[in-house]
Every structure is written in structure tokens, then in C-alpha cells.
Amino acid sequence: MMTLKKTIVPLLAGLLLAGCSDSNVREVRTWMDQVKQDTKVSIKPLQEPKDFIPFAYGEKDAVDPFSPNKLLAELAREGAANNNPFKPDTERRKELMEGFPLDTMVMVGTIQKDGISYALLQIDRTLYQVKTGQRIGQNFGVVTKVGEQEVAIREVVQDAGGEWVERMSKLELQESKEKGK
Template sequence: MMRPIRLCVLAAALLLAGCGASNVHEVQTWMDQVKRDTKVSVKPIAEPKTFIPFAYMARESLDPFTPNKLLAELARVADTNVDRLKPDMARRKEVLENYPLDTLSMVGTMQKAGVNYALLQLDRQVYQVRAGQRIGQNFGTIIAVGESAVSIKEVVQDAGGEWVERLAKLELQESKESKK
């Protein structure tokens, strides 16, 4: 029965013998040699760039997302721009300039002294108009009176604040009697 104990003691002695300093001196010498022969070369780090802070003056400027900015720019452009199409706002308006074109209807034509007149009806009243007269709420001018239509040139402001011309027509309305 003593054998297993002897066997364990022998195994423990062999294991401890492996932990001895047999080749440690050679390894230590090799490590010292490598430390002496190795030359460390590290590139120096570049100097950091100097930071110049930016002074943001947001409180002093106009907010770019406010409608007031657009209105201010439109007003500035309107003051500096001489627009040949800009209507005379101080001019006295004619009677038919107080009504939009879609409330007027052409009901006929007539000729007096070689001049063509269109007959325009507004509610129950009929007006005689000729080329050159003003009409509609968009600074319209009648440019031609034909047998079946009145051609009108209006002056309106586009989204950029520029005055532009556009053409409109009032066509002859067929009466209910002529359809029978």
C-alpha cells in the first residue's frame, strides 16, 4: 500500500525539478543581447495646428428662415429696380377695374364710327368697352375687340416680385335663345 504514496512523491519531485533554473541564464543573456542591439526609432509627432475660434454673430443677423427676410429683399429690389411694366398705382381706376374678369361676360359686339365695341355684362348691367380701356383687378388693358372675344393684357407680379404680362380673353357667351 505504500506504493501509491511513493509514486506520488516521486512525481511531485520530478515536476519540481522541471521548474529549476537550468536554462534561465541562457535566456537572460539572450534578452540582454537583443536589448543592446535593438535601436528604437520613433518619428516625432507633428506640432498641433493652432485653433482659431470663429466668432458667430447669429444674434446680429436676420434669421434665414423667416418670411420677413424675403419681404425685406423684395422691398429692396423693388426700390432699386425701375420696372417698365410696373403699373401706376396712383392712377384713378375705371369702373370695370373693380371686378375680377371671371365676373364679367361678353354678350355681344357693336360698331360706332368705325370703332368696335364689346358689350360686357356684370350682374344685370351691360357696359360698352373698346381697345385701350382698363378692365379687371390685375391692371388689365383691352388690346383687341373681336366678334367672338375680347383680348386683354394683364400685368401681375410673379413670385420673385417682378411685373410680368399675361394674356386673358373674355369669349362671347351664347344666349339661351340661340340654342333652341
């Protein structure tokens, strides 16, 4: 190891000293000075900027053209003029079960009263009874069928174009986690 250091250090020192010699440096510097003197810089002048005339939006009370409310107002106007058979009655009084979204409801069973089938729906820790024809959910839903295993629901929603369309949903019976009890 020591002999290796003794041979490498003098070799490196020799290489460093050889790099410090004045080999052709003067010629390169002379050439660079000559090129600097001969080169003429030419820069094209920039064009004057165009005058900016700001647009004054004078209708302060008008609807902003970039407002989403403008689109909603137009859709509402078209919806009022449209005689779509699926359009819900937004003026009627809402029923109790229309205050809850469908995804918070769990079907836990069915019962029969006076020959009418009722589905038992649990929301949080409270049980509710629903029957065919009853309004349910926040999308203008109506219970169309109460079966042993599911509740069929017809909802009315607006599509991307603002048209009212029907959508079928269902709540399926959830098996109890406590089967052994």
C-alpha cells in the same frame, strides 16, 4: 344532434381536467425562481441634461424674422429700385372696370359707334361697354383688341420672384341660352 352533444361534452370535460394536472409546473417555477436570483440588473446612470440658455430677442420694435411682412417689404424695396418696363403705375386713379375680376365678366356681344368697336360685357345683371385701350380687371389689364368673338386683354402680374410680367387673357363671346326667342 342530441347524441353529438352527449359525446362532445364528456370529451371536453376530460380535456379540461387533463390540462389541470401538475405536469412539470413545479420544475418550471423552480427554474424561474433560480433565474430571478441569478440575474443582476445593471442600469447605466443617465447623463445630466445640458443647461438650456434661452435666446432673448431684444429688438422688440424690429421686424420679426419669421414674418411674411419682412419678405413683402424686401420685395417692395427691390421693386421700387427695379426699372422693369412692365411695372404698373400704382399711383394713377383706377377706372370703373378695374374694380371687377375678369372671371366675373361675360362677353355678350359687340356694337359699333362712330367706327369704334365696343364689347358688351355683363357683370351680374349690368352691361358695360369696353373698347381698345381701356383698363379692365384687377391685374392692371388693358384691352388690346375687341373682336366679334372675343376681347383680348394684356394683364401685368407679379411672378413668384416679385418681377412684373405680362400675361395675355381673353373673354370669349357667350352664346345666348335663348336661341329660339
